[in-house]
Amino acid sequence: MAQKPSIPKGTRDFSPEEVLRRNYIINTLRHNFELFGFQPIETPSFENSSTLMGKYGDEGDRLIFKILNSGDYLNKVSEKTYESKDSNALTSEISEKALRYDLTVPFARYVVQHQNEIEFPFKRYQIQPVWRADRPQKGRFREFFQCDADAVGSDSLLQEVAFVQLYDSVFTDLGLKGALVKINNRKILSGLAETIGAADKLIDFTVALDKLDKIGEEGVIKEMLAKGITEEAIARVKPIFNASGSFAEKLSLLKELLVDSETGKQGIEELEYINTKIEALGLKTVGLDLDVTLARGLNYYTGAIFEVSAPEGVKMGSIGGGGRYDDLTGIFGLKNMSGVGISFGLDRIYLVLEELGLFPEQAIKGTRLLFINFGENEALYCLKAVQSLREAGITAELYPDAAKMKKQMSHADKRNIKFVVLAGTQEMEESVYTLKDMKSGEQHRVSIEGLIEALS
């Protein structure tokens, strides 16, 4: 037997229906990105390893797909490296290119490389696949699309405000109600760590805090203790574990806690500014909420942190996220370039829309009209009508072979084509077409104009 074909772990094929649905989401995103003044760019699917390595932490480096050098790469490895069997050392000698891990670092590289051509502030969007050598599970793949919008070269908090509006606009267009934009600020997290005397354990502190909704208060406390944060310190931040109420109420709780922290107070001011503006402008679909426990993993966020959660009742994690990073381009030598950006999780939005039945039928329709093929002469007669229909913007096609009627009709049925036309010698003599509605089974004879009218 022939070898059973397969695709690599964590990758997927997409059927026509799936591609149409994905395109519907992508088109909605693209439309809104452009509406907000973002410009499209694209970057290569693989970069020099040096561009990517070390930007995502040790864990990230492990998850980057490396591309093997061409030629007799092993022959060029130094004896010392070869004999040491040190994977990391060997990797850098046999691989100098790697698949894109996200869109943010390539964007930073792009900005630095093209800084003299770019007009700042620069707002770009980018919708491309990225790759991670992760172990896949539900909603997590080794190849997936990121849909990013970032703005660099402006410190203004109005950018943050615009991103909240962008989320609102996109989810309004997609008809997805109940999504919640959660916002926090890295400075508040720093302030909290500072206030409790754990400034040196900021990362451990935030990682533990981020798990609150997953492992609960006890779990978080346990993890913090394990990381060496004292009981007194934990007791001081305990009020935020079950902070509730309005945005303003949570802010006032933070104000009390962070009264001695300059950094913390600055974070509060920023959140207050964003919230005030959003309240004045109003949101159509999404909600905006302050979530003090929001502490997304990426180390480079310095200000606002965003995360969008799916509507309640849908078993899905975040469907988007982002934040402000003050010095992303610094690693490539361009200082003082603040950026802020968000990302939409295409695959997860797809799963949510599917679960809630929110894909509009018109967005995913295929061919609407199939002409049955009775032979050479009849086919030509049909193609004339096909041509006219296509000129009128109606998707129509002729079955390519004069196959059995049953086969052709069944083909239309399986492809979910709503109408078929039967045109044989009788119809040709009278210059008409027999149009059949596949759902009702009704059929009648009409002219070309009649066809166009019926399908319009």
Place this chain on the structure above:
RNA sequence: GUGGUUGUAGCUCAGUUGGUUAGAGCGCCUGAUUGUGGUUCAGGAGGUCGUCGGUUCGAGACCGAUCUUCCACCCCA
């Protein structure tokens, strides 16, 4: 990367303590029906039981390795 889980027809799955020729439903093909699809009826094709190795007189079943599926952790969209 750690721990667990899964793999039998195109798809979803049965398959008894290891014992002839491995089954079902759906789908597919042919016919009933030479200008009418879906429904119905009759017939038919399709399997190296993920792969490699081991135990055994005998393996779909037991053991090992490997790949794959899904889940939890780590991390993340």
